[in-house]
Amino acid sequence: xxxxxxxxxxxxxxxxxxxxxxxxxxxxxxxxxxxxxxxxxxxxxxxxxxxxxxxxxxxxxxxxxxxxxxxxxxxxxxxxxxxxxxxxxxxxxxxxxxxxxxxxxxxxxxxxxxxxxxxxxxxxxxxxxxxxxxxxxxxxxxxxxxxxxxxxxxxxxxxxxxxxxxxxxxxxxxxxxxxxxxxxxxxxxxxxxxxxxxxxxxxxxxxxxxxxxxxxxxxxxxxxxxxxxxxxxxxxxxxxxxxxxxxxxxxxxxxxxxxxxxxxxxxxxxxxxxxxxxxxxxx
Numbered sequence: 637x638x639x640x641x642x643x644x645x646x647x648x649x650x651x652x653x654x655x656x657x658x659x660x661x662x663x664x665x666x667x668x669x670x671x672x673x674x675x676x677x678x679x680x681x682x683x684x685x686x687x688x689x690x691x692x693x694x695x696x697x698x699x700x701x702x703x704x705x706x707x708x709x710x711x712x713x714x715x716x717x718x719x720x721x722x723x724x725x726x727x728x729x730x731x732x733x734x735x736x737x738x739x740x741x742x743x744x745x746x747x748x749x750x751x752x753x754x755x756x757x758x759x760x761x762x763x764x765x766x767x768x769x770x771x772x773x774x775x776x777x778x779x780x781x782x783x784x785x786x787x788x789x790x791x792x793x794x795x796x797x798x799x800x801x802x803x804x805x806x807x808x809x810x811x812x813x814x815x816x817x818x819x820x821x822x823x824x825x826x827x828x829x830x831x832x833x834x835x836x837x838x839x840x841x842x843x844x845x846x847x848x849x850x851x852x853x854x855x856x857x858x859x860x861x862x863x864x865x866x867x868x869x870x871x872x873x874x875x876x877x878x879x880x881x882x883x884x885x886x887x888x889x890x891x892x893x894x895x896x897x898x899x900x901x902x903x904x905x906x907x908x909x910x911x912x913x914x915x916x917x918x919x
Contacts, residue, residue: 654680654690658698670698706911709844716900719816719841719850723779723896730812733776733785733804734853734894737820738860739792743768743876745869759867769873773860773880774800776807776815777853782891784856786884788877794822798831805835813838818848852894860887 657680662668668675673691677684691697709715726732744765753759774797775786785807789796804813817823819842832838843850864883870876 649682649686649690651690651694654682654687655694655696658687658691658696672698706907707844707846709847712844712847712907713904715842715844715847716850716903719843720896720898720900720903722814722816722841723852724899726780727812727814730814731808732779732814732816733808734779734851735774735776735801735804735815735817736848736851736853736857737792737797737800738773738775738857740770741773741788741865741876741880742770743870743873745871750869761867768870768876771873771877771880772796773857775853775856775884776800776804777856777894779852779894779896782893783888784884784891786880788880790873792822794825794827797822798828801828801831801838805838811837814841815839816841816843816851816853818843818851819845852896855894856887860884 654676657676658671662671662675666675673684673687676687680687722732744767746762747764747766748762750759750761771788771790772792773786773788775784777784785804787800787803789799801815804815815838817840822828823840823842832840848854860880860883864879868876868879870879
């Protein structure tokens with residue numbers, strides 16, 4: 637019969653056409669922000685499963701969106717070169733520490749008892765919770781070993797940050813320290829600057845504005861969030877602080893170094909490539 641494909645002969649798929657259509661914004665008349673496989677299928681005359689397979693093959697994910705922000709720091713190149721240089725070739729006989737704080741860590745307790753994981757069933761918890769307060773976790777990650785020095789404070793001010801810096805200095809006595817930290821206002825207060833001047837063995841390296849991704853302690857903050865905080869239940873702020881301390885102690889027993897591999901030139905080249913494809917934010 638005319639127009640009927642011979643049995644067993646697979647229909648050819650125009651992958652380039654599918655990808656091109658996917659990367660083209662949907663018509664305004666559809667009222668949607670991005671394509672789904674079921675919306676695109678009838679327009680291209682193919683099955684939605686075929687479109688989904690092509691998307692998977694090419695790594696195209698229309699349903700997913702990520703955030704970005706370009707740094708406007710005029711010293712971007714110098715700061716990236718400085719910090720990456722510390723990671724790749726730290727000064728001899730010196731310790732490089734990535735320092736930051738995780739503020740507003742909430743002590744949340746569920747309104748009902750958590751149902752534990754069982755074969756065939758994931759752990760279950762109520763969507764509602766009781767909020768008992770917050771704490772701020774100050775942490776310093778030693779990049780050579782992965783060792784973490786951390787303390788919790790009830791408030792998040794320059795006074796608490798200075799107390800933490802003094803704690804770090806006592807933890808590494810008589811050692812030359814290089815601290816990587818961001819541009820948070822508390823880190824640049826006159827009290828902090830005066831203390832650093834009085835302690836010349838401690839050197840500060842600031843990340844670029846909107847460049848917290850350069851600070852490796854952020855990776856560790858992600859780990860403690862996933863493994864100890866997000867699914868934790870805490871009856872009080874004190875309980876939260878005790879469990880954070882238990883995680884830090886356990887981490888330090890099984891620690892591993894955090895290894896940076898990309899040279900500064902490669903990092904900066906990637907930033908430049910993205911700038912050429914995306915217009916900078918006007919906010």
